Amino acid sequence: xxxxxxxxxxxxxxxxxxxxxxxxxxxxxxxxxxxxxxxxxxxxxxxxxxxxxxxxxxxxxxxxxxxxxxxxxxxxxxxxxxxxxxxxxxxxxxxxxxxxxxxxxxxxxxxxxxxxxxxxxxxxxxxxxxxxxxxxxxxxxxxxxxxxxxxxxxxxxxxxxxxxxxxxxxxxxxxxxxxxxxxxxxxxxxxxxxxxxxxxxxxxxxxxxxxxxxxxxxxxxxxxxxxxxxxxxxxxxx
Amino acid sequence: xxxxxxxxxxxxxxxxxxxxxxxxxxxxxxxxxxxxxxxxxxxxxxxxxxxxxxxxxxxxxxxxxxxxxxxxxxxxxxxxxxxxxxxxxxxxxxxxxxxxxxxxxxxxxxxxxxxxxxxxxxxxxxxxxxxxxxxxxxxxxxxxxxxxxxxxxxxxxxxxxxxxxxxxxxxxxxxxxxxxxxxxxxxxxxxxxxxxxxxxxxxxxxxxxxxxxxxxxxxxxxxxxxxxxxxxxxxxxxxxxxxxxxxxxxxxxxxxxxxxxxxxxxxxxxxxxxxxxxxxxxxxxxxxxxxxxxxxxxxxxxxxxxxxxxxxxxxxxxxxxxxxxxxxxxx
Numbered sequence: 001x002x003x004x005x006x007x008x009x010x011x012x013x014x015x016x017x018x019x020x021x022x023x024x025x026x027x028x029x030x031x032x033x034x035x036x037x038x039x040x041x042x043x044x045x046x047x048x049x050x051x052x053x054x055x056x057x058x059x060x061x062x063x064x065x066x067x068x069x070x071x072x073x074x075x076x077x078x079x080x081x082x083x084x085x086x087x088x089x090x091x092x093x094x095x096x097x098x099x100x101x102x103x104x105x106x107x108x109x110x111x112x113x114x115x116x117x118x119x120x121x122x123x124x125x126x127x128x129x130x131x132x133x134x135x136x137x138x139x140x141x142x143x144x145x146x147x148x149x150x151x152x153x154x155x156x157x158x159x160x161x162x163x164x165x166x167x168x169x170x171x172x173x174x175x176x177x178x179x180x181x182x183x184x185x186x187x188x189x190x191x192x193x194x195x196x197x198x199x200x201x202x203x204x205x206x207x208x209x210x211x212x213x214x215x216x217x218x219x220x221x222x223x224x225x226x227x228x229x230x231x232x233x234x235x236x237x238x
Numbered sequence: 239x240x241x242x243x244x245x246x247x248x249x250x251x252x253x254x255x256x257x258x259x260x261x262x263x264x265x266x267x268x269x270x271x272x273x274x275x276x277x278x279x280x281x282x283x284x285x286x287x288x289x290x291x292x293x294x295x296x297x298x299x300x301x302x303x304x305x306x307x308x309x310x311x312x313x314x315x316x317x318x319x320x321x322x323x324x325x326x327x328x329x330x331x332x333x334x335x336x337x338x339x340x341x342x343x344x345x346x347x348x349x350x351x352x353x354x355x356x357x358x359x360x361x362x363x364x365x366x367x368x369x370x371x372x373x374x375x376x377x378x379x380x381x382x383x384x385x386x387x388x389x390x391x392x393x394x395x396x397x398x399x400x401x402x403x404x405x406x407x408x409x410x411x412x413x414x415x416x417x418x419x420x421x422x423x424x425x426x427x428x429x430x431x432x433x434x435x436x437x438x439x440x441x442x443x444x445x446x447x448x449x450x451x452x453x454x455x456x457x458x459x460x461x462x463x464x465x466x467x468x469x470x471x472x473x474x475x476x477x478x479x480x481x482x483x484x485x486x487x488x489x490x491x492x493x494x495x496x497x498x499x500x501x502x503x504x505x506x507x508x509x510x511x512x513x514x515x516x517x518x519x520x521x522x523x524x525x526x527x528x529x530x531x532x533x534x535x536x537x538x539x540x541x542x543x544x545x546x547x548x549x550x551x552x553x554x555x556x557x558x559x560x561x562x563x564x565x566x567x568x569x
Contacts, residue, residue: 039255043562050267057267061275078286087286088279091497095278096271098502111558112549114540116248126537136500140493146287147493150478153469154490161332161522163339165323166346171466174459206251207559208550210566 035200043207051104052199058097059192063185065090070181074144074173094136101129113205121202124195131187134168138180141170152176285495287481292450292464295473296441301412303441304419304434305395306471310351311430312388317466318351324466325349332520334527347462355467359449360436369436372429379428387428394421399472417442485510505529 016024068086069077077083105125114122141152152170159165169175296303309315319329323346331340357377363369376384394411401408411422418435421427440446450464468474478484481494489507493499509515509525518524539545549555556563 040258041251042254045561046558053267057271061272088284089275091284092278093275110549110554119540158522163343166343171462172460
């Protein structure tokens with residue numbers, strides 16, 4: 001009988017693999033309780049906070065209705081009632097998306113939501129709004145109706161004037177449809193994803209300290225206090 | 239960058255938290271927005287006005303069609319004179335000081351209006367000796383002769399179109415009879431009347447629509463040629479005016495039937511109504527450069543002195559966080 005050779009001892013790589021490094025960096029930046037928190041700071045108590053999630057919800061409805069339209073092809077909605085219904089859902093969810101996003105942006109401006117190292121949160125939100133505009137425009141010129149004819153022939157001059165007409169030809173339905181259903185939605189979704197992850201990483205921006213509150217805190221600090229607000233419990237996002 | 243930042247004393251929150259279900263909130267929001275979209279759909283539906291075709295244009299406005307077509311033939315239409323990306327002319331080329339991006343990007347979608355809109359479609363008509371002879375005569379003529387013929391035919395049409403636009407009495411040189419356009423030319427128009435007559439007949443049958451979508455391959459999704467041809471005529475403008483879509487009306491912000499279109503373009507559209515852009519031949523590039531600057535500023539708000547400190551000075555935040563401040567001040 002031959003003897004079975006023992007398994008060689010498992011050796012660990014002297015350096016961390018790229019995979020491990022990415023995983024550790026991801027978990028360090030966004031531990032699960034931060035990524036999907038089950039608590040919110042008490043100051044998050046205004047209707048204005050609804051417009052961020054309303055923007056995302058509108059985007060989900062846009063993608064859902066747009067996917068149905070894409071599955072059936074660009075001409076389907078012109079000759080079927082069901083198709084027209086989903087086109088209308090798509091249109092109105094776009095209007096709701098922009099409405100919610102504009103209110104969200106104004107709200108975040110008046111909160112100065114870039115404070116506390118959150119400038120990237122603002123930047124990704126602002127860029128999302130700007131990228132969403134050509135995403136919508138390519139939808140309007142892909143409708144294959146009179147609106148598409150009029151908008152494409154009118155807006156082409158602006159694109160041509162800056163040279164963009166060479167690769168962004170509004171009168172080329174095939175090109176615009178590709179931009180509308182693939183390239184620009186990917187950009188919007190990626191930006192929204194980055195924006196949400198940054199919000200989760202940094203937390204919702206806290207309120208401004210009131211001047212008299214700041215003075216009281218300074219007095220307390222000079223008297224030996226640690227300066228923590230009353231009632232702080234060091235919750236999940238602290 | 240710190241020089242650009244306003245005073246930022248924001249500290250991580252060390253206060254209380256309340257229970258919150260993020261996933262549930264998102265699901266409820268999707269449900270509410272979905273229902274709202276359905277409600278708006280049931281109440282208002284969405285616009286879908288049928289597109290115009292060259293066949294409709296030539297049937298409804300034959301004189302306008304022929305006017306546009308002869309301008310394509312003699313190279314004086316907006317598309318013929320446009321410049322990049324369609325040709326090397328300069329009629330619609332815009333620039334801003336030393337910035338000439340339209341020229342820099344060059345001709346990416348070449349359109350030869352004489353060949354693509356007139357001669358090419360006419361060459362698809364078989365078994366018509368009269369047309370074949372007219373085409374042969376036209377193609378064999380030198381360029382100056384072609385231009386003289388086309389101008390002789392175009393002049394009465396343009397005078398009539400101008401008079402109609404200005405709501406004056408039109409000269410009695412253009413008439414329509416049984417769907418054909420009769421032009422009393424001031425000089426020798428050579429084979430051009432025959433060419434225009436055949437092109438009008440072909441357009442009415444839908445032949446020009448098909449011809450302009452024919453390419454080197456079977457499948458086609460580029461409508462640049464037929465759209466630009468129609469935009470050189472008056473049908474699209476007429477429909478747009480009826481639907482309040484012209485630049486001096488609601489423009490691109492609106493859709494047919496008074497539907498909201500792209501109201502988020504209000505600031506972009508506004509600049510076209512303001513001097514010097516309003517009367518500038520390079521309004522598009524000027525407006526886009528202004529909007530590009532404003533877009534960069536919008537992105538960079540956290541770093542723009544004054545703009546980034548305004549929210550601290552105007553106490554709208556006290557309304558947003560009124561409950562928080564009430565709790566803090568009562569503590």
